[in-house]
Amino acid sequence: MSTARGSNNKLKSLKLCGEKLVPPCHESDNEKDKESARNQHLASLFLGGTDQARYKTAVDELNNKCVLGKDVCPADVPVAIMVLTNRKGHGGSQTMTG
Numbered sequence: 001m002s003t004a005r006g007s008n009n010k011l012k013s014l015k016l017c018g019e020k021l022v023p024p025c026h027e028s029d030n031e032k033d034k035e036s037a038r039n040q041h042l043a044s045l046f047l048g049g050t051d052q053a054r055y056k057t058a059v060d061e062l063n064n065k066c067v068l069g070k071d072v073c074p075a076d077v078p079v080a081i082m083v084l085t086n087r088k089g090h091g092g093s094q095t096m097t098g
Contacts (some may be wrong), residue, residue: 039076046077050084058087 026037047059062083065072074080 036075040073043074043077043080046080047074047084055084058084 021041022034022038023041026034029037047055047062050059062072062074074083
């Protein structure tokens with residue numbers, strides 16, 4: 001899979017074993033909703049595969065908000081990258097100096 005070059009880039013097609021990656025609960029949705037669900041699912045997979053030493057706190061915060069019923073899951077991988085890159089505080093993209 002190639003890396004996203006900007007927030008306007010979309011993952012147009014991802015095939016896994018010859019099938020598009022769509023969560024099973026969205027298989028009967030229309031194509032637009034399937035694409036949205038697939039992009040959000042890919043963002044979740046991306047977040048799960050990030051460097052835990054660097055981004056664990058940020059990913060845990062997103063997970064905790066979901067548990068509380070707040071819909072904060074990034075819509076796609078470019079948004080997930082933006083969230084991690086621009087996050088303030090511990091676990092963001094800023095490196096520690098010292």
